[in-house]
Amino acid sequence: xxxxxxxxxxxxxxxxxxxxxxxxxxxxxxxxxxxxxxxxxxxxxxxxxxxxxxxxxxxxxxxxxxxxxxxxxxxxxxxxxxxxxxxxxxxxxxxxxxxxxxxxxxxxxxxxxxxxxxxxxxxxxxxxxxxxxxxxxxxxxxxxxxxxxxxxxxxxxxxxxxxxxxxxxxxxxxxxxxxxxxxxxxxxxxxxxxxxxxxxxxxxxxxxxxxxxxxxxxxxxxxxxxxxxxxxxxxxxxxxxxxxxxxxxxxxxxxxxxx
Amino acid sequence: xxxxxxxxxxxxxxxxxxxxxxxxxxxxxxxxxxxxxxxxxxxxxxxxxxxxxxxxxxxxxxxxxxxxxxxxxxxxxxxxxxxxxxxxxxxxxxxxxxxxxxxxxxxxxxxxxxxxxxxxxxxxxxxxxxxxxxxxxxxxxxxxxxxxxxxxxxxxxxxxxxxxxxxxxxxxxxxxxxxxxxxxxxxxxxxxxxxxxxxxxxxxxxxxxxxxxxxxxxxxxxxxxxxxxxxxxxxxxxxxxxxxxxxxxxxxxxxxxxxxxxxxxxxxxxxxxxxxxxxxxxxxxxxxxxxxxxxxxxxxxxxxxxxxxxxxxxxxxx
Numbered sequence: 001x002x003x004x005x006x007x008x009x010x011x012x013x014x015x016x017x018x019x020x021x022x023x024x025x026x027x028x029x030x031x032x033x034x035x036x037x038x039x040x041x042x043x044x045x046x047x048x049x050x051x052x053x054x055x056x057x058x059x060x061x062x063x064x065x066x067x068x069x070x071x072x073x074x075x076x077x078x079x080x081x082x083x084x085x086x087x088x089x090x091x092x093x094x095x096x097x098x099x100x101x102x103x104x105x106x107x108x109x110x111x112x113x114x115x116x117x118x119x120x121x122x123x124x125x126x127x128x129x130x131x132x133x134x135x136x137x138x139x140x141x142x143x144x145x146x147x148x149x150x151x152x153x154x155x156x157x158x159x160x161x162x163x164x165x166x167x168x169x170x171x172x173x174x175x176x177x178x179x180x181x182x183x184x185x186x187x188x189x190x191x192x193x194x195x196x197x198x199x200x201x202x203x204x205x206x207x208x209x210x211x212x213x214x215x216x217x218x219x220x221x222x223x224x225x226x227x228x229x230x231x232x233x234x235x236x237x238x239x240x241x242x243x244x245x246x247x248x249x250x251x252x253x254x255x256x257x258x259x
Numbered sequence: 260x261x262x263x264x265x266x267x268x269x270x271x272x273x274x275x276x277x278x279x280x281x282x283x284x285x286x287x288x289x290x291x292x293x294x295x296x297x298x299x300x301x302x303x304x305x306x307x308x309x310x311x312x313x314x315x316x317x318x319x320x321x322x323x324x325x326x327x328x329x330x331x332x333x334x335x336x337x338x339x340x341x342x343x344x345x346x347x348x349x350x351x352x353x354x355x356x357x358x359x360x361x362x363x364x365x366x367x368x369x370x371x372x373x374x375x376x377x378x379x380x381x382x383x384x385x386x387x388x389x390x391x392x393x394x395x396x397x398x399x400x401x402x403x404x405x406x407x408x409x410x411x412x413x414x415x416x417x418x419x420x421x422x423x424x425x426x427x428x429x430x431x432x433x434x435x436x437x438x439x440x441x442x443x444x445x446x447x448x449x450x451x452x453x454x455x456x457x458x459x460x461x462x463x464x465x466x467x468x469x470x471x472x473x474x475x476x477x478x479x480x481x482x483x484x485x486x487x488x489x490x491x492x493x494x495x496x497x498x499x500x501x502x503x504x505x506x507x508x509x510x511x512x513x514x515x516x517x518x519x520x521x522x523x524x525x526x527x528x529x530x531x532x533x534x535x536x537x538x539x540x541x542x543x544x545x546x547x548x549x550x551x552x553x554x555x556x557x558x559x560x561x562x563x564x565x566x567x568x569x570x571x572x573x574x575x576x577x
Contacts, residue, residue: 056462109467
């Protein structure tokens with residue numbers, strides 16, 4: 001069910017403001033692709049344009065093409081709601097629904113799509129998703145408790161469980177570990193490694209070590225110049241990016257000589 | 260003060276002394292405190308006045324209570340009419356206000372939302388006499404065909420038994436006028452609460468593939484539930500105490516009746532009744548009317564208190 005994503009000449013706007021310009025890349029299926037770059041260079045904006053979450057912000061729009069397995073996401077006939085059901089997302093700050101139990105949080109996406117499920121079916125799905133997010137053993141005795149009662153790292157894994165419960169083709173992660181401690185971060189990174197076999201994963205991170213640890217391919221975003229739109233500077237295999245990047249600016253950023 | 264005083268230079272001591280003595284702080288604190296106190300005093304003053312003057316009416320009978328057996332026989336139909344009109348108003352206003360608030364906060368593009376919000380706020384600025392005149396001369400007359408239809412097709416329900424008066428001045432008309440009057444406050448509060456729903460929860464729902472309505476049901480309503488309840492209760496408080504509009508729309512009578520679309524058998528409300536009768540009242544009748552005022556005061560106070568309490572509890576939880 002994992003799918004590849006082809007992006008060509010994508011320009012992303014907030015109203016009249018061009019935030020990201022001319023991005024083209026191919027994201028491989030069943031692999032982890034990481035985006036790195038300084039703050040405000042458009043990594044998250046670009047990520048959100050991959051499941052049409054970008055246009056949730058008033059005035060935001062996109063020019064160019066995003067193809068998921070040959071299907072263009074921005075055709076007028078395509079319903080953004082359907083796109084988001086295929087392409088799941090995990091946010092920077094853990095955001096389980098505060099009024100729902102752990103159990104209901106996992107099922108929340110599934111309930112939107114479907115007819116009523118049998119109790120046994122939902123039980124199975126909850127267990128499968130929580131196991132998939134490496135959270136099952138920690139919460140199996142308190143599924144009825146509110147999701148907000150968990151620790152930050154557990155909440156983030158709950159959000160991942162919620163996202164994979166709808167069996168998306170692609171999973172987008174917007175700095176999923178930036179609000180977490182090192183141990184929770186490591187738990188999520190392990191999870192990303194496991195999820196890779198079933199999903200196409202795209203992750204935005206500020207942490208270059210994290211990009212190096214989890215990803216197969218890496219894209220480096222940067223502003224053209226101060227006040228200019230962000231752009232994709234280099235897109236390469238992670239190995240090459242961190243050892244012998246093609247672009248000087250990439251090397252400067254990765255080795256810490258930024259500027 | 261059992262403190263070991265360390266030897267200090269004079270400069271340090273004066274610096275500590277001076278830090279508490281800002282004139283502005285003292286003046287402002289005093290001003291704020293006295294304003295708060297003044298409001299408490301005014302409220303207490305009203306309560307004391309109502310209790311002292313009204314309690315004299317407890318033993319009133321006969322002529323002093325407009326021919327009823329006791330004060331309770333007089334208050335009960337009025338209280339019933341007040342509650343009935345207000346409840347009708349809330350049944351109409353609450354869904355409407357929540358819908359309008361949602362359109363403003365989540366559906367309409369920003370310029371439209373702004374204009375709409377502004378128009379709704381403007382409704383609150385219309386004097387209640389104007390609402391009353393509008394109720395009699397426009398709304399009531401235009402509702403007569405609708406009432407006729409209701410009586411023909413739903414007359415078997417006691418609410419719609421009729422007969423429908425030609426003037427259209429009925430309990431239901433009063434309820435509708437009150438609904439329009441309570442609309443701005445309910446809309447304004449709901450709008451605020453809806454707009455405060457955390458972005459991250461709304462985005463979480465959207466990212467799972469929720470439509471806008473599903474997103475609202477999953478995140479906005481659970482978050483805003485207590486705010487919505489308190490908004491409706493505050494609107495109810497407004498409707499309970501409304502005087503002029505109801506006084507103009509309703510023909511005064513002292514009956515307990517659920518018949519919503521007739522004139523001869525409809526109850527009046529406390530506030531409207533006081534407004535209509537106070538001018539001609541004297542002696543014991545004044546006490547009687549003030550006693551009805553006390554009853555209204557207690558009910559309104561309780562409803563508002565409940566509304567605030569629910570709002571506060573919701574904040575603490577969320």
